[in-house]
Amino acid sequence: MREKNRWLIALSAVAIHLSIGSAYAYSVFQNPLSETLGWERSQVSLAFTIAIFFLGISAAAFGQFVEKNGPRKSALLAAVLFASGIIGSGLAVSLGSLTLFYVTYGVLGGMGLGLGYISPVSTLVKWFPDRRGLATGMAVFGFGAGALIAGPIAAQLIGILGIASTFYILGVTYFVLMVAGASYIAKPPVGWVPKGMEPGTVSGGKYDIKGTEDLAQLTAKEASKTKRFYLLWIMMFINISTGLMLISVASPMAQEKVGMTAIAAASMVGFMGLFNGGGRIGWSSASDYIGRSRIYPIFFAIQLVAFLILPNINNVIIFQILIFIVLTIYGGGFAVLPAFIGDLFGTKQLGAIHGLILTAWSMAGVMGPLLVAYIRDVTNSYDATFYIFAVFLVVAFATSLLMVKDINRIKAIKEKKLSEKVS
Known part of the structure; x- marks a missing residue:
């Protein structure tokens, strides 16, 4: 054939x-x-x-x-x-x-x-x-x-x-x-x-595990019992919630915060889709060189800075730039995920593991839009939303660092076993 x-x-x-x-x-x-x-x-x-x-x-x-x-x-x-x-x-x-x-x-x-x-x-x-x-x-x-x-x-x-x-x-x-x-x-x-x-080699990033074996070859059941599975789930849940929060209220938020017209806000929403898609190609390609485990801390650090700045922004251009940056990361998180799952758990049952991690999407699809709507109704402003989600992003950043630490621990154990076997 x-x-x-x-x-x-x-x-x-x-x-x-x-x-x-x-x-x-x-x-x-x-x-x-x-x-x-x-x-x-x-x-x-x-x-x-x-x-x-x-x-x-x-x-x-x-x-x-x-x-x-x-x-x-x-x-x-x-x-x-x-x-x-x-x-x-x-x-x-x-x-x-x-x-x-x-x-x-x-x-x-x-x-x-x-x-x-x-x-x-x-x-x-x-x-x-x-x-x-x-x-x-x-x-x-x-x-x-x-x-x-x-x-x-x-x-x-x-x-x-x-x-x-x-x-x-x-x-x-x-x-x-x-x-x-x-x-x-x-x-x-x-x-x-x-x-x-x-x-038997994979591309996990220039400074990560490129040219070596995947961290493990696990079934979905085995993967779901590991610490890194739940760390990854938390990271995705917060990244998706943050993106969907913005997507769900982008137009009214832009009109209220920086005085954009309804037509201009609708145009911004269209460009958000473009940056969402572009971020999927850009960030996922970058992950082949930077390393997947290092991409996610970068994601959360950038978003945290953006969310701390946004409540104080009244300029239309700066507001849109920050929103577009966050949307590239929203898309990038989805794009990098399957490759990262391969790095962490192998390709043995990648589809099944990917499906389990995506339950974070269904939860975030409910939580993100509902939470921003509730906060807006209670405070009569979108500013508090940015600060509350900034707290979530701090949690996500800390979780991503724990992921790096866990990966390094497992790699050290594998290298030690390999050296003992050789000697």
Whole structure:
């Protein structure tokens, strides 16, 4: 059998992630749904919250399914679930049923999101042992950038054809794209490495574990019993909560804090998607050289400084620059994660472990937006939100340092055993 092109494998993953990443364009549907069907804004927003919750839950639940059945079958099932959810949403709109909308967009669509997100990632890590960060960055860039493409198209279709027809057209389109991606994606042959690379080596960063073995080769069950698994979960939970907090209130926050117009704030939100996607490529590529264990302390240090400055900012340009920087880190955290999991736990059951860690996403998807809304209502200001999340970022920074310490401890033990074996 002819060997597949690993760059086409990456392109297949991008096709899948571009489709499911369209979920970030959900805000385009909020006003039309409220105005056309009379649903409250909070009711419409709840559908997205349900989808993100089921994303995290299904990523964990389907992790073993991906490892057992491979990326192709998993991505095909994701296509069926996600497309059914989008097409079903059109039916719910036609019937005016909010409950059915929650089931289709929230539950079915959310399950498709979770399975579609993890299906190609572990396979990409195996195809790119020399550039793990870049490989996973390319895939999840599609997820971050999906809204940039889907948002304007959906808005145009809603204006011309209506909400229900838009859901039907998008659902069919996503199904075709995801099936096309799934049809090519496959695992590499056992023991495969690119030319010029020695078998059994990985790229963990110039100053980390590049050119050595992964820290361990663990199953998902074994990984979940380690200290570093929970350290990583905490780090991701706080990084995601911080990003989703900003995403959920970006427009009203910009208008209230620095006096941006609604149109200008909407433009800023669009650029946030661009920086979210760009950060996934940029930070993940950098992690191949800096080292994954060193990237996360950098993430939290930068965000901490930004959150301490933001309450005192009245300048529109500086405000946007700081928001965009945080969004690159939000996206970068997702992009670096699969490669970091490979460094820490190996690729034995990377998909399953990735799914378990992504339960942090479902929890953060509820906590981040709800907490900022509550603080805003109680204090009548967004400033307190920045200080409260700054405390969380201090915790995340300390956790990331504990992770570095734990990695160094394990490496020292491995080196000691190796030297004893040699002697």
